[in-house]
Amino acid sequence: ATLDDVRAADSLKCGVNTGLVGFAAPDANGVWGGFDVAVCRAVAAAVLGDATKVEFVPTTGQTRFTALASGEVDVLSRNTTWTFSRDVDLKFTFTGVNYYDGQGFMVRKDLGVSSATELDGATVCIQTGTTTELNLADYFRANNMSYEPVPIETNAEGQQQYLAGACDAYTTDVSGLAATRATFEDADAHMLLPEIVSKEPLGPLVRHGDDQWADIVRWTLNALIAAEEYGVTSANLEQMAAGTNNPEINRLLGTEGDLGAMLGLDKDWAKRAIAAGGNYGEIFAATIGEGTPIGLARGLNAQWTQGGLLYAPPFR
């Protein structure tokens, strides 16, 4: 089973993007950081007790699924859209959604376009190997518009093409667009069009058939989300772990019952996962939130209590 393999290797192999600002990128010391990366670290912390025991495997849009299917990675956390065919036909198990996204368009303000429906005849940059190109084709077809796709391999290239004006619009997931826009020298000259042409629930996924492992990843993610809901942060974690009068928190942090054992882990698994990078909200804020250059608002990714979609099932 994957859990045993990971324990035996004493390191979690985690597939990430080769480089997407805010989501996964190595720093000058080669330490990976980012929103997707944080999920891996949390899983590693939960399973191995050490958030640094992760081996990051950079994957491209083309290679990611094979990497997972062949066992080259144990979990793929690479802004991957959860779709029917990927789940069912390609034989993967999506363990949840860590980011609710949708495909949008970014254009220069001075292009004079305020809606995607005005993009007839435009040149559009897209990243290949993603669901984006299918959505794009469908959207323009449905609206009876023509367009000129400019396929590109990586976000870095897409950004460069777009900035140079080689395409009128750049389309990818809104999070990516925002992240990209944030780094522009003149970010204000660009805008995201209001239309969201697709649903893009992004989440970590694992191979089909190893339910225990899928559960571990799923509930680690849920633990991060729940922790935010219950107000468990890396700052008050120790204090909360000492015991609170909220039994849900107690169960989550292992002070009460032994949920960990059911997963094949120990009691403190969720505590460690949260300690790794904080709860969902902290991770968001640290990597892509409004305080960072990327500056994404929580939007759909707020807790259900705040009007968002994040809704961790109960820990009981």
Added chain:
Amino acid sequence: MSAISDETEQSFRLSMLLYDTRYRSLTIQVIASIVIMLSLSWLVWNTIQNLQSLGKDFNFGFLTQRAGYDINQRLVEYSSESTHGRAALVGILNTILVAVLGCALATVLGVIAGVLRLSKNWIVARLMGVYVEAFRNVPLLLWILLIFAIMSESMPQPRDFREGGDASMLFGSIAITNRGIYIPTLEWGAGSNILVAVFIASIGGIWAFRRYARKRQEATGEILPVLWVSLGLLILPSALFYFILGRPVSVLYPELGGFNFSGGVHLRNSLIALWLALSLYTGAFIAEIVRGGILAISKGQTEAAFALGLRPGRTMRLVILPQALRVIIPPLISQYLNLTKNSSLAIAVGYMDVRSTLGGITINQTGRELEGMLLLGGFYLVLSLVISGAMNVYNSSVKLKER
């Protein structure tokens, strides 16, 4: 011929399998084929097992399914409603297009650079040396990326061509933008058939004239100015009829409309960057081949021709080139082969060649890695076998006769 030794009656012993030259090769081959068969079947068996455990099958049915994605450059009808098979065809045509264009330009660049590298002009020779070394010693991928970047970074955007923009069309008809180059096309109006017929006829005329000139030289020794007459024949009658027929062919200039230029032919940046990079890179290798070919023809040949009173131009045409070509063409063709294979680097600039359609998006959307890669590999293999087959035919036809 058969081995008719006296000792054939000698009884067969097992050790003869190893120590008898007649059986030994048989033994080795049998063992080799068993090993090869075993390893092949091992691979196939593994594959079947793996496919099974992944719940996949092996079939090419996906080729007839809807592709669902768009391709910007298509030489045949294609839309996102077409099948994956058709997408593969579009990709194949795109690969062949860039390969053919690349081979042509690379040859031109290579010949020019190769000849200039031998030039007595110091600075020109040096410059060509720099060109050749720079391109030969830096990975092609980097050149593709660089040229692509130059194309998209330093060319004007289409909107710069608007009123008040700071870009203008070249000769009023060619728009070089950072989305590619828009060149005019021809529109064939009424009467253009006649024009085409005239043009074809004048090509026939050139051919006839060349024959006549050769006959005449053989008969009288007079040398007619074939080149100039040919050029005249090529241009004049067509030009004459063009005006007589009331200008049936008009040029359709690219015009700025909406976001982009429309009308004319759009050569996309991806195509141009790939084309230029492949040509410049391969051109550098061809330059070395051409240089080597010319140097291989000994100085003695030129001197002998000069001593006979032949002018430099004729010496080149009658003595040096025919010999140099024999040396040049075989490696030249293997460069063509390399260029064709290297065109698969289209991936770097998003040019939709066969690797990007069949071997890229299609595989990615359908999860048919095995089938897709097999088809892709098969396509390249057939292509290179055809090219190298042609080379072998050529080689054997021009081999110098020796004692």
Added chain:
Amino acid sequence: MSETHANTVSFVRDTMLPEQEPPVTERGVVKWVRENLFSGWLNSILTLLSLLAVWQILGHILPWFVNSVWSASSLTECRQIRDQVLGSDASSACFAVISDRWQQMLFGFYPNDAYWRPVLALILFGAAIAPVLFMSVPRKLLAFTAAYPFVMYALLWGGTIWGPLMVAAGFGIGYVALGLAGRAAGTLVGILAAVASAVIWWLFLAGPVAGVLASALPIGLEPVPSDDFGGFMLSFIIGITGIILSLPLGILLALGRQSNLFIINKFSVIFIEVIRGVPLIVWLFTASLLLNYFLPPGTNFDLMLRVIIMVTLFASAYIAEVVRGGLAALPRGQYEAADSLGLDYWKAQRLIIMPQALKISIPGIVNTFIGLFKDTTLVVFIGLLDPIGLTNSIRASTDWNGIYWELFVFVGLMFFVCCYGMSRYSQHLERKLRTDHR
């Protein structure tokens, strides 16, 4: 001297003329310029055009270089410095990205405190390759050359040294088996026995034995996972291992292609043609997408190793053609002399044919290596972080987002220096071989 006439032909010079300086027009800068730059109207035009082109290009590039900023921690800072010093419309390179990330460009994510390992491996590579390239180096060093791949593995990947040692032991066992069985029953049987025993050792015994030894005597360096490899180090490793491992395979294929045994010949031909007929990038995708299909269910080894396997197969087809050229260049007499002395096929190959054929092939091998080294950049498409892949990752960090040319210039220069050096060397070798043969 006076005019001579048919009837008064005889003439004898009593004082020899001294050597004279050529006329002014025939020497010095004037002549050089006239002959090399302006020897005709065409040449003059070419010269002027070239000068113009050089001027244009330098005019664009030089200021960019000269104004470059070398120390800053992000692109924004670079731009600030530029704005302060030169004004915002000046063109200026931001090479600060190189000073900031050069370690990554060279070593990928290899642990900082272990940089000495790849460096040492490279130096040792120099020592290992020397006896192959330079005939004057003592032949004894060839033993080190043979051991080098294992040393390199142990150095770079670290971990217990018993693993590579046990793999190496397999070769030793094979060799012993070859000796024993070969003496008893002939070379052919010997080779079969050697291959069989080595394979059995690797498959069934090496692992457990290594495990036991490792737990008994844990020596070795800190292990470094393949994912930490990147940058030029990755290019070098793939290139060097590819070429080293492909040599034996390439030689076998070349022999196979020369062989008159039908099946072996055809197999070699098909293998070589298939490999050479399909672009490397397709092979790399095969390595990353398909190789796992071909291996027994459950096997899984890392991408880099798979890439190395593919690259090795790929290079071996090219090496085979190079070696075939070397074999074809040997006169038939060498084979006959070996035969008539009673040497069998393998001994003749090993002692007589290969040493000579390989020597002739070295320039070709070096050229193949250059090609392979350049082609290692293609691994970026399957997610390995080679120098070009790293430029993407670096640009993906918020600090350096948007930087472009500087990274490419750096990568390009590095490649140029390495490849140009090697190609110079191979040209030198070719010239030397040509004179050797006369």
Added chain:
Amino acid sequence: MSELASQREIDRSQMQISEEVAIQISGMNKWFGQFHVLRDINLTVYRGERIVICGPSGSGKSTLIRCINRLEEHQKGRIVVDGTELSNDLKNIDKIRSEVGMVFQHFNLFPHLTILENCTLAPIWVRKTPKKEAEEIAMHYLNKVKIPEQAHKYPGQLSGGQQQRVAIARSLCMKPRIMLFDEPTSALDPEMIKEVLDTMIELAEEGMTMLCVTHEMGFARQVANRVIFMDQGQIVEQNEPEEFFLNPQSDRTKLFLSQILGH
């Protein structure tokens, strides 16, 4: 022929030709594809005999010689060398090759090995002689061919005549019982021919069984027991040298002799 050689003129009657058969060829035929190169060759060579083979170019002399140590395969008939029949059996071939030395027109020394290594190669790898011993043997024979001082040079540094003598020494190091020579002097400059012939004469004096394709008629006169004349793949005439040269029987022989002696 040089004075030196003539001083050493070999008394032919004195030489010990045993009744023992060294090579027995009977009814041997060979084809190259459709082309019948050797036709019904019958030849018995006794131990200690020195046979010179001559004939016009293309008559099959080289091919005959090369069949004897199986550099070419014959298709019909038998060849028995030293009691071992040449068949497809590799062991027999190996045995015969290590007992039969061969010297080629173009020396075929191994250019990547020193002279000494050239000579010790086969003893070490075929005879499994210890290296030291092999080197002693090699030096012995290099002494014999008078170039011990060149032992550590490479073939490329030697003159043609020296190279050919090394080639002879190399063969001798295998202590062969029979030596085959295929036009050993025809690639040499005139000055060097003598050196090589002298070496061969010395060998002959020691009673080595020799088959030599050569057009050096002086050599044939001086050392051969028998001269064989071949034409069109057949043995046309064979005789003692005196008889052969003074009194050739067949017309072809006469024509041939007039040509080569005439020039």
Added chain:
Amino acid sequence: MSELASQREIDRSQMQISEEVAIQISGMNKWFGQFHVLRDINLTVYRGERIVICGPSGSGKSTLIRCINRLEEHQKGRIVVDGTELSNDLKNIDKIRSEVGMVFQHFNLFPHLTILENCTLAPIWVRKTPKKEAEEIAMHYLNKVKIPEQAHKYPGQLSGGQQQRVAIARSLCMKPRIMLFDEPTSALDPEMIKEVLDTMIELAEEGMTMLCVTHEMGFARQVANRVIFMDQGQIVEQNEPEEFFLNPQSDRTKLFLSQILGH
């Protein structure tokens, strides 16, 4: 020299040397870079004269010959060939080149053309002769050099001697008034030298003006009117052949003659 040639021994006194000047070289100097190759050369060649030039290697013989048809450019002095001065004028150069034939040491036949095409190339493209006529002329000269049957072979299929004779025929097809030979026999095997020399002797008999760089002293004795000895880029001695060989004046000439006649 062969018997045949000596039978045809040319009576030198009989030959018609007109007073007409074929080549006039005066005060000619040439440098290769800093190196002074030809120093103050003065030479008049009359129509019908046959001049042999000899001298040590590197003395500038080839360069002198090559200056005459402008394969090398001279830097000082005048060269007048057949009344036309060699200057930078392309027309003059063309004129002179089509009147002066040259035969090189290494034949320099065009390997991609048949023998016949080699011979007709220049007549057709320079003289504008009709093809048929050019072929007739070519066959005439091929007959003269005794290889008409090889007309449709390629140069690679011919022996060295045959190739050199083709080279001579090729030059003759342009009906030159002067022939230059640059060591025409030095790349040939001894048997082939004779064929080529015979052809040259025949040419000489017909009164062709010839300048020949050669070390074939037999040839010089037999056909030359004058022998010129060059050293260090200068004409050191010139004389009639008899005198030159029997009674050399300068020390250098003596040394040189002793070397080449001695071996």
